Structures are given as C-alpha cells and as structure tokens.
Amino acid sequence: SQTIHQWPATLVQPVGSPLSLECTVEGTSNPNLYWYRQAAGRGLQLLFYSVGIGQISSEVPQNLSASRPQDRQFILSSKKLLLSDSGFYLCAWKYLAGQYFGPGTRLTVT
Amino acid sequence: AQTVTQSQPEMSVQEAETVTLSCTYDTSESDYYLFWYKQPPSRQMILVIRQEAYKQQNATENRFSVNFQKAAKSFSLKISDSQLGDAAMYFCAYRRVSRGAGGTSYGKLTFGQGTILTVHP
Numbered sequence: 001s002q003t004i005h006q007w008p009a010t011l012v013q014p015v016g017s018p019l020s021l022e023c024t025v026e027g028t029s030n031p032n033l034y035w036y037r038q039a040a041g042r043g044l045q046l047l048f049y050s051v052g053i054g055q056i057s058s059e060v061p062q063n064l065s066a067s068r069p070q071d072r073q074f075i076l077s078s079k080k081l082l083l084s085d086s087g088f089y090l091c092a093w094k095y096l097a098g099q100y101f102g103p104g105t106r107l108t109v110t
Numbered sequence: 111a112q113t114v115t116q117s118q119p120e121m122s123v124q125e126a127e128t129v130t131l132s133c134t135y136d137t138s139e140s141d142y143y144l145f146w147y148k149q150p151p152s153r154q155m156i157l158v159i160r161q162e163a164y165k166q167q168n169a170t171e172n173r174f175s176v177n178f179q180k181a182a183k184s185f186s187l188k189i190s191d192s193q194l195g196d197a198a199m200y201f202c203a204y205r206r207v208s209r210g211a212g213g214t215s216y217g218k219l220t221f222g223q224g225t226i227l228t229v230h231p
Contacts, residue, residue: 032217038153044201044221051216059218088153094217097143097162097205101155 002027006091006102014110019064019078021105023091026072032094033074035066038104039087050074081109112137114204116222123192124230130177131187131225133202139163143205144178144185145219150198158200161185189227197229 003026013019025031032051036044046059048066056066063082067075074091086109092099113136123129135144146158161169161178168176173193177186189196202222 034218043223044155044219046218049216049218057216090155092155092219098145098157098160099217099219100157104153104155106153 002093002095002100004091004093004100004102006089006105008105009103010106012108012110013081015083016080019076019081019085019107021076021089021091021107023074023076023102024072025074025093028072028093028095030071033068034092034094034099035074035076036090036092036101037087038090044090048076083109085109112139112204112206112220114202114220114222116202116225118225119223120226120228122228122230123189125194126191128188128190129192129227131189131200131202131227133185133187133222135183135185135202135204135220137183137204137206139206141207143207144176145203145205146174146176146185146187147201147203147221148196148198149201149224150195155201159187192229194229194231197227199224199226201225 005024034049035047038044048058050056050068053068064078089105091102115134142163144161148156148158159169159171159174161176168178173190175188201224203219205219
C-alpha cells in the first residue's frame with residue numbers, strides 16, 4: 001500500500017536560519033507531489049507541485065523553494081527563514097481522483 | 111480561477127444527531143471533482159468523501175453523505191448519528207479533471223477556509 005512520510009514532525013528555527021523539510025512516498029512511482037502550508041489552523045495554500053524529477057512549479061511567490069531530487073522525494077527549503085514562514089506544512093500526493101496527505105510538519109520561526 | 115467558500119466558520123451538534131456543513135464553489139468547468147476532508151486535532155488530513163461532477167447520484171460513505179447541486183454549485187456534507195470522534199475541522203475542496211499530458215491542472219486542489227465541528231456528548 002502507499003504511504004507518505006514527512007520529517008521532522010516539529011521544528012523550531014530562528015529567523016534567518018535555513019530550512020529543509022522532507023517528504024517521501026512509498027508504494028508508488030512517478031507520483032504528482034504537492035507542498036501546502038496551513039497558517040493559524042485555517043485554509044491550505046498550495047505552495048509547490050511537481051509532476052516528476054526536477055520539475056517544480058510554484059504557485060505563489062515566497063521565501064521558499066522546492067526540489068525533487070528523486071522520484072519519490074520532495075523537499076521544501078529556505079535559505080533564510082522569516083517569521084511569516086511559521087505554519088503547518090503538508091505534503092500530498094495525487095492518487096486517482098484525490099490527494100492523500102502526509103502527517104505534516106509544524107514549523108515555528110522564532 | 112476556481113474558488114471554494116465555506117460560510118460556516120464553526121458548527122456544533124449533539125452526539126447521535128445530524129449536522130450539515132455547507133460549501134459553495136465557483137467554476138466555469140463542467141467536469142471536476144469535489145471532496146470533503148477532515149482534519150482532527152492531530153492535523154492529519156483525511157479524505158472523507160469524493161463526488162464526481164458528472165455523476166448525478168450523491169456520494170455516500172457510511173454515516174457521511176453529500177448533497178451535490180451542480181446548477182447551484184453547492185456541495186454540502188451531512189453527518190448522521192454524529193460521534194465524538196467526528197469533532198474536527200472539515201474542508202471542502204475542488205479539483206479540475208486532469209487533461210492528460212498536455213493539461214495544466216496537475217490535480218491541484220482548491221480548498222475552502224474550513225468549518226470547525228464540535229460534537230457535544
């Protein structure tokens with residue numbers, strides 16, 4: 001069966017520090033992958049999506065970037081975090097007509 | 111651009127009773143999917159139910175059912191025999207049908223702002 005992993009589960013980082021969040025999927029190949037951010041427990045905002053290795057599309061301009069170095073790995077990064085980057089980050093993969101989500105990473109920028 | 115609106119920031123229901131969560135959407139597409147997701151306190155997003163726009167029959171999953179009104183662009187979720195474990199934030203979501211290799215939708219979901227459901231014992 002297919003599963004999706006995210007780590008770390010929780011992260012506290014100072015302003016100006018770098019960021020790397022990882023998402024991996026098991027049990028499928030060449031999945032469409034997505035990064036969402038949820039701020040203040042409301043609404044999910046799509047940040048990036050990827051349809052294959054090295055293919056990244058950005059939905060909104062921001063301080064973050066994404067990469068897909070392997071078929072089932074999707075990474076969210078930042079060179080210098082801002083306070084506004086705090087939130088809950090969810091990775092998802094497209095399955096049939098829907099999307100299935102990972103457990104998420106709670107990021108607090110201090 | 112497609113938009114999804116959930117007009118009820120919070121709802122409450124007594125255990126064992128029925129509650130309906132509202133959702134409206136705006137699109138110029140004729141073929142699409144609609145979803146309800148549940149986000150409990152753990153914050154894991156869980157797919158509750160899915161509706162294909164081309165199907166007139168409303169989707170059902172055990173105690174969960176939808177009222178899909180395509181002309182009105184309305185997609186409500188009914189939870190019957192509410193249980194304490196149903197307490198969560200519920201999100202309505204929209205997705206265009208993928209257009210294949212030349213398409214641009216890539217399965218992206220557009221979410222509403224969510225409705226917090228409280229279940230009273």
